[in-house]
Amino acid sequence: MAEAIEIVVVGGGVIGTSIAFHLARLGVTNVTLIERGAIAGGASGQSGALVRSHYPDSPEAQVAWAAVPWFEEWAERVGGDCGFRQTGFLQLVHKVDKDLLEKNVARLQAIGVETQLVTAADARRLQPGLAIEDDEYAAYEQRSGYADPVATAQGFAAAAQRLGADIRTGESVRNLIADGTQVTGVVTSSGSLHAGVVILANGSWSAALARTVGVEIPIELVRGQAAIVSRPPTLPGVNGHLAIIDRRSGIYARPSGEHATLVGLSRGSTGTPLTSAEGVTPDRDFPETARAHLARTLPGFSDSTVQSAQAGPLDMTPDRCCVLGKPDGVSGLALAVGMSGSGFKKSPAIGACMAELIVNGKAETAPIDAFRLERFSTGSEIQKFEYLVGDSTDRGSFIH
Ligand SMILES: Cc1cc2nc3c(=O)[nH]c(=O)nc-3n(C[C@H](O)[C@H](O)[C@H](O)COP(=O)(O)OP(=O)(O)OC[C@H]3O[C@@H](n4cnc5c(N)ncnc54)[C@H](O)[C@@H]3O)c2cc1C
Incomplete structure (x- = not known):
């Protein structure tokens, strides 16, 4: 029965x-x-469990923004502790994408997201040790951060x-x-x-x-992976630095515990395609590549060491x-x-x-x-206004 x-x-x-x-x-x-x-x-x-609302399309930003109060008020709304740390979030882009960044910030503000365009001086103040030139800009979200998935x-x-x-x-x-x-x-x-x-x-x-x-x-399967690297003692604690996405170096990062940082690459995989969602493991060269890219954003990570790496299947749509x-x-x-x-x-x-x-x-x-x-099937896919990533001229194929 x-x-x-x-x-x-x-x-x-x-x-x-x-x-x-x-x-x-x-x-x-x-x-x-x-x-x-x-x-x-x-x-x-x-x-990686970053929590942020800076998306290059409004539908995603609206859903991401609607989730923020749930993380902020988790104990009252759900109960217990989901490990949410409100570090703040910084989105960095190539200089050539400054206008796009500005436009995106205005679009996000128009749908209610609390975000602002900040100068290099502001960004340095928000994130000590950040590599940023005087004529660069960033987007900042005070209410974002990361949680424990x-x-x-x-x-x-x-x-x-x-x-x-x-x-x-x-x-x-x-x-x-x-x-x-x-x-x-x-x-x-x-x-x-x-x-x-x-x-x-x-x-x-x-x-x-x-x-x-x-x-x-x-759905196309892609290997999602992240590395845990040691953090310089100048950035201590669970709120030791902001959650960051840097399109210039192609990384996303956030603190992991007291003394380490989780870092991933916007391009996700460094090589081997994923044919099955079972038993996904990190690419061999991924952790060190990710650490080296992170050091372009925060040079204090130049001397850090890889501690571990993790991977899982990502269900990517067109x-x-x-x-x-x-x-x-x-x-x-x-x-x-x-x-x-x-x-x-x-x-x-x-x-x-x-x-x-x-x-x-x-x-x-x-x-x-x-x-x-x-x-x-009706030609109404969601349109995005993506930033350049790393050294490439490609605006579309990255994941984080
Ligand atoms: C390395 C990495 C970094 C990431 N970083 C971020 C980030 O910073 N921010 C962010 O927002 N997202 C991030 N993501 C993506 C995010 O984690 C995923 O989008 C999200 O976890 C997907 O959740 P899900 O519940 O849809 O899928 P899953 O967590 O995969 O859950 C699906 C579940 O279904 C179960 N299942 C499958 N088939 C069956 C079946 N037939 N019967 C019963 N159970 C079944 C599986 O066992 C699995 O537990 C990251 C992902 C990875 C791998």
């Missing part, structure tokens, strides 16, 4: 756990989350459970069950569940599962934006996948939007219509 469940969420990363939490918060009493391994065992557990997903899962959700780990969804174009449940490694709605939040593994009911999600909503042509199915290397910071707002969509018929926390799957 199949169990009858109101809503099944597939995947226990930051996205699935956030959705389960928000559904339970909105009063859905019969929510079951199914995770084949452990909570945060996929990309979420390996995340595992604590975030576990916090959502625990809060969902307290509100009555059933969080099942070590159970795998094998396929979706459909009656014609109506999805009616899932078959798992332990049996089958009937559900009114099935929400896929299983990231790099979602395209294969969606295909079992004829839904095609264009326009590098996520897929949210109910796909056309099938009912009983919703998608929150294709996070394209930047799902962590948006997870509190994506969970809220998906729960609102399911419960109230419309997302209220932020507009999500632009993220519909159908944009790829």
Whole structure:
């Protein structure tokens, strides 16, 4: 006999756990989350977990900005501690992109993001030791920073459970069950569940599962990786420096504990393409390359050493934006996948939007219509105004 469940969420990363939490918060009493391994065992557990709103397109910026209060008020809203550190965030670009930066800051301000253009002198004051020439500019966000991705997903899962959700780990969804174009449940490694709605939040593994009911999600797998390097004693503590994205050197970075820094490259992979989402490991040359690039932004890292490296699969879509909503042509199915290397910071707002969509018929926390799957077949992909990265003339192919 199949169990009858109101809503099944597939995947226990930051996205699935956030959705389960928000559904339970909105009063859905019969929510079951199914995770084949452990909570945060996929990309979420390996995340750099930067929290910032500087995006080159408004739809992403609106979702990222709507997530900030959740990190700030985590203890009251979710409970416990998600490790959020409000270091502030600095976005640096090549001189040639100064006008684009200025335009982006104005666009972000117009949609409510608290950000400002700062001079090189201001940037040096905000970030001691920063390599920046007198005629360069940066964008600054005071309310941004970073969090602990595992604590975030576990916090959502625990809060969902307290509100009555059933969080099942070590159970795998094998396929979706459909009656014609109506999805009616899932078959798992332990049996089958009937559900009114099935929400896929299983990231790099979602395209294969969606295909079992004829839904095609264009996802390309990319190796996401980050290195942990020792931090100069001049930048001590968990708030030891700002969260930084520097398009000049092609890095993103934030403190990692008291004495180290997490650094990744805007280009993600340094070589080998990813053919499977299983057992993803860092490229051999990645950590030292990332450290050397970081030293261009903060020369104090010239003498630092690599401590470790981490990697996970990124589910990249053609326009590098996520897929949210109910796909056309099938009912009983919703998608929150294709996070394209930047799902962590948006997870509190994506969970809220998906729960609102399911419960109230419309997302209220932020507009999500632009993220519909159908944009790829109707020529309405999300347009971005990207900065140059590193020494290349390419504006499009990077991920962070
Ligand atoms: C190195 C690195 C750095 C990053 N840095 C940042 C950053 O600074 N800021 C940011 O915002 N984002 C960052 N990201 C991206 C961010 O971490 C991801 O976008 C986000 O974690 C995706 O969450 P998710 O829940 O969609 O996917 P996942 O965390 O991958 O979760 C999907 C889950 O589904 C489960 N699953 C799969 N198939 C099944 C099945 N059939 N049945 C049951 N369960 C299943 C998996 O086990 C997995 O736990 C980074 C990612 C990496 C790897």
